[in-house]
Amino acid sequence: MLKASDPSGLTARPHFLALDGIRKTYPGVIALADFSMRVAPGEVIGLVGENGAGKSTLMKILGGITAPDQGAITVDGVPHDRLTVGSSMRAGIAFVHQELNLFDNLDVAANVFLGREPLRGGPLRLVDRAALRAACEPYLKQVGANFSADAPVASLSLAQQQMVEIAKALSMQARLVILDEPTSSLPVAETDRLLSVIAALKAQGISVIFISHRLHEIERAADRVLAMRDGALVGALDRDEIGHDAMVKLMIGRALKAREALAPAREPGAVALSARGVSTPAYPGCRVDLDLCKGEILGLAGLVGSGRTELARVLFGIDRRLGGSVALDGKPLALSAANDAVANGIFLVPEDRKATGILLDLPIAQNISLPDLPRHARRYLVSPRSEAETAEAQKKNLAIKAPSVATLTGTLSGGNQQKVVLAKWLAMKPKVMILDEPTRGIDIGAKAEIYALMRGLADAGVAVLMISSDMEEVIGVSDRIAVMHEGSISGYLDRDDFSQENVLLLAIGKPAGKESAGAAVPVA
Numbered sequence: 001m002l003k004a005s006d007p008s009g010l011t012a013r014p015h016f017l018a019l020d021g022i023r024k025t026y027p028g029v030i031a032l033a034d035f036s037m038r039v040a041p042g043e044v045i046g047l048v049g050e051n052g053a054g055k056s057t058l059m060k061i062l063g064g065i066t067a068p069d070q071g072a073i074t075v076d077g078v079p080h081d082r083l084t085v086g087s088s089m090r091a092g093i094a095f096v097h098q099e100l101n102l103f104d105n106l107d108v109a110a111n112v113f114l115g116r117e118p119l120r121g122g123p124l125r126l127v128d129r130a131a132l133r134a135a136c137e138p139y140l141k142q143v144g145a146n147f148s149a150d151a152p153v154a155s156l157s158l159a160q161q162q163m164v165e166i167a168k169a170l171s172m173q174a175r176l177v178i179l180d181e182p183t184s185s186l187p188v189a190e191t192d193r194l195l196s197v198i199a200a201l202k203a204q205g206i207s208v209i210f211i212s213h214r215l216h217e218i219e220r221a222a223d224r225v226l227a228m229r230d231g232a233l234v235g236a237l238d239r240d241e242i243g244h245d246a247m248v249k250l251m252i253g254r255a256l257k258a259r260e261a262l263a264p265a266r267e268p269g270a271v272a273l274s275a276r277g278v279s280t281p282a283y284p285g286c287r288v289d290l291d292l293c294k295g296e297i298l299g300l301a302g303l304v305g306s307g308r309t310e311l312a313r314v315l316f317g318i319d320r321r322l323g324g325s326v327a328l329d330g331k332p333l334a335l336s337a338a339n340d341a342v343a344n345g346i347f348l349v350p351e352d353r354k355a356t357g358i359l360l361d362l363p364i365a366q367n368i369s370l371p372d373l374p375r376h377a378r379r380y381l382v383s384p385r386s387e388a389e390t391a392e393a394q395k396k397n398l399a400i401k402a403p404s405v406a407t408l409t410g411t412l413s414g415g416n417q418q419k420v421v422l423a424k425w426l427a428m429k430p431k432v433m434i435l436d437e438p439t440r441g442i443d444i445g446a447k448a449e450i451y452a453l454m455r456g457l458a459d460a461g462v463a464v465l466m467i468s469s470d471m472e473e474v475i476g477v478s479d480r481i482a483v484m485h486e487g488s489i490s491g492y493l494d495r496d497d498f499s500q501e502n503v504l505l506l507a508i509g510k511p512a513g514k515e516s517a518g519a520a521v522p523v524a
């Protein structure tokens with residue numbers, strides 16, 4: 001708990017980083033209010049807080065991307081009024097962003113040493129490939145990489161790409177590595193790998209600030225937890241005090257029952273959406289059969305790259321279906337474009353909200369009303385009042401944190417942007433709702449709200465397909481689970497057979513321990 005004598009370890013010494021009285025405001029928002037913290041060498045700080053609490057803003061200040069309005073930053077004993085991207089890097093701070101900054105077409109070593117490549121002698125100044133690889137190897141070793149310096153980045157998993165980013169940071173002599181939600185889209189095995197990289201950094205005396213909404217990972221990795229609310233530090237937990245419930249209590253100011261939103265297993269209704277022999281551009285040789293029933297939440301699990309998102313995109317009509325058929329309520333659907341899906345009440349909340357879910361330079365209200373403009377039209381004009389009313393209701397429903405529904409969506413925190421994407425489809429009363437990683441980057445309080453919303457949709461007869469890499473979520477929220485492996489459905493699980501082990505076994509293409517007989521739809 002917050003210790004009156006030493007909040008956030010301010011008197012702890014020695015420290016690599018000291019922040020004192022950092023304040024940052026945006027129009028109508030206090031993003032950071034008088035924030036102070038210390039980070040010791042080799043210390044892993046877990047930074048937690050609800051969406052919009054100010055975590056990313058604080059990290060952007062450390063990365064030199066944003067300047068504080070007020071406050072002092074001391075790095076390794078050197079005071080700075082503000083950091084720039086360059087001075088932050090030179091001071092030994094490395095910021096590994098959620099959206100990685102790697103070049104897919106280059107290999108690992110070229111990415112690590114981009115712009116700093118060793119050159120051969122002679123007038124042509126050619127890159128010395130052998131020296132480049134040799135220079136990269138020690139850093140790959142330091143992060144425990146299981147791939148080589150000449151591996152193309154495009155061939156690596158997300159966790160491996162994160163390792164490349166961290167190796168790059170190490171090659172620049174980083175002393176503090178900031179990881180902003182690094183595990184939010186990683187499946188279990190990959191997450192373990194990243195957590196061991198954090199341990200390796202710590203062992204080398206490098207400090208880490210680890211931001212995550214996955215509290216059990218913070219619990220495993222952190223030496224100290226700092227909790228933020230409304231831009232301020234609201235509490236700190238030492239290693240022996242760190243626990244799931246203690247963190248939740250600090251973050252949201254009350255205890256949250258872990259499975260508050262979950263209803264008992266229920267009988268699904270008739271089949272709403274059915275796919276037969278569907279193949280996707282990602283796996284043209286595979287055929288998927290899937291039945292999604294009214295009133296159920298079907299969890300779609302699988303490793304990253306197993307073809308879940310691609311299947312969702314085909315079912316929503318954004319990607320071309322290479323074969324097979326799709327029917328809604330028994331009637332065949334053409335699905336040649338997303339419009340066909342939307343017109344039939346099939347909606348997709350995509351994983352990559354920025355690319356496909358949302359227009360960042362429009363206000364919240366317009367993002368929510370966009371797919372349903374006729375409903376807000378008065379003669380030929382869109383009624384701002386009608387838009388605002390719908391948006392206000394959804395803002396309340398989903399606890400979207402913003403000064404008003406006129407706020408530009410691009411200025412919201414990541415988690416709150418995700419809620420706007422959800423809000424826009426919820427406002428349209430869907431028949432089939434496909435949610436791809438719906439709680440990625442969403443705080444624990446809001447997660448419970450989203451689970452309750454999904455359950456509410458299912459109870460109202462909506463067929464819900466939820467793609468998720470979060471094992472607890474898949475098991476905790478679904479009525480049935482379908483697991484994908486390399487483009488095909490490798491099996492279905494009924495509630496009685498739900499276990500992490502069964503999901504993982506199917507995800508790697510092995511049979512589950514005791515697969516449910518009744519629910520299994522023929523597998524291609």
Ligand SMILES: Nc1ncnc2c1ncn2[C@@H]1O[C@H](COP(=O)(O)OP(=O)(O)OP(=O)(O)O)[C@@H](O)[C@H]1O
Pocket residue numbers: 026027029030031049050051052053054055056057058401402410411412413414415416441443
């Ligand atoms: N460029 C900006 N313009 C206006 N407001 C901003 C801007 N950047 C952040 N904010 C606001 O500052 C507050 C803190 O946002 P921040 O992104 O730091 O939260 P966060 O804790 O990282 O949230 P999340 O967990 O959702 O990523 C939010 O209310 C956000 O809307």
